[in-house]
Amino acid sequence: EVQLVESGGGLVQPGGSLRLSCATSGFSFSNYWMHWVRQAPGKGLEWVSRINNDEYYTNYADSVEGRFTISRDNAKNILYLQMNSLRAEDTAVYYCARARPSGYDYWGQGTLVTVSS
């Protein structure tokens, strides 16, 4: 069974940092591109970042470029999102998602990040 489990969310002050993790199982992690998608409270879905299967290729939304870093550990089957210089507008549920060329077929349950003083 394919599973993605996010962790690392919480309450952080503006300007602070958090590292999200997405532990995966049930599939060959190193064969898939992985993405982070977020959803602000009561709002729609926003793509955040992606990483290719061997870590050499990453992309970021303009809203997080230069502040967030996506990475992965293919030996441990874990995806990461390092978030620095956090802002109130980064408050959201963050989902990791497994990407096919045709969309996301598996998602984690999400982890809530709240940026507030």
Next chain:
Amino acid sequence: DIQMTQSPSSLSASVGDRVTITCRASQDLSNSLAWYQQKPGKAPKLLLYATSRLESGVPSRFSGSGSGTDYTLTISSLQPEDFTTYYCQQYYSIPWTFGQGTKVEIK
């Protein structure tokens, strides 16, 4: 970035009704369009990809159509579990962008 305009933002319908949700892209997607269902407090679930291909396990009452910039999700006969929110998404180019969502409510 490709902009996705989804309509309506909400609709009211009854069990058994046929409903249609539309998504318009700011440029040709060459059928690189997916639809997701999201229930409150849960992650989105893939329903259709490549405009009209049904994801494994998804009921056949869900169907998709379209081409170019205009795409449609149709639910042929609404069931109680279908009253929730739906999103379109383009994966033609990065950033993969979503429509604003359509909330299907009980009339």
